[in-house]
Amino acid sequence: MRTFWRLLLPIVAAGAALLNSLSASAAPVPEKPKLHLAAAGVGFPYLPMVIADSRGYFKQAGLDVEIGVFSGGAKALQAMIGGSADIVAGAYSNTITMAAKGQKLVSFVTLASCPGWVFGVTRASHGKVKTYADLKGMRIGVSSPGSSFHMGVNYLLSKSGVKPGDVSIIGVGSSAGAIAAARSGQIDGLMSNDPVATVLQDSGDLFPLAVMRDPAGTRATLGGDYPEASIYTTREFVARYPNTVQAVTNAILEAERWMAQATPEQVAAAVPQQYALAEKAVFARAYGNMRSCISRDGLMTDAAAHTVLDVLTAFDPDIGKAGIDLKATYDNRFVENSGKH
Structure with a gap:
């Protein structure tokens, strides 16, 4: 019997150690498993959020996420501030303007480490506009007034001395509404992202003045890396529901890892039809145009955050004077902790 126990005890001890290890590495249970996510749109910078939902990564993380798609970042932000959404898939710049x-x-x-923006002139005014300065007095389409698209337009125009009040800003959404507005002649210029930009370029309805579909083009236009899209919420929500925030982060990172090794055709196939905005072949080609903008690791860098602040300050000096603590506008802890669960 003593021999039996001598042989058994190491096995029992090993089993207990394994159970402890599995328990320590298990992901914590979300405190708030049912979440309302307000999406600023379904353009390509937000694809990791769409993929996390369609491929079941949110569910694997213990979350039941209800996604509401809005016509722009300003409206998605309003939904969260008003209490109808818990988190936002929107522009990182909103954390700075609200600070x-x-x-x-x-x-x-x-979600995206460059904006994927294409700013161009529509067919209606192509012959009249050669530079940003020529847009003075014209109608510029953005997803919604106050959105990151709007901020990007203001920055680009400011480089040519065109003030925000020198143009008419028109909210056209970031999907089918933008395509319709460009083709019908309702607007003279448009700030868009893919797949809308590719669809309009292919049909000869958009002629680019600036293209920010990859890190190099973004740095040349905006002066540095510009993280356009992220998942953000209130600091109070993060403090109250840290396990939930970790679960969301884990799901998004799973989506980004899958997208990094998937082909454009596989990504297109994984996007539900209501989010596709174009037939699969066009969608895949458009995604191939800007796939290098999709974040591979979910991290925010100090340098990128400063680029966003610089762009905002260029046309709104009050933001630069506000003494914003940039490090308080982003938190990399959850990305850094993801591999531990």
């Missing part, structure tokens, strides 16, 4: 107003928002996982 200037005393609102404490924090980005916790980056």
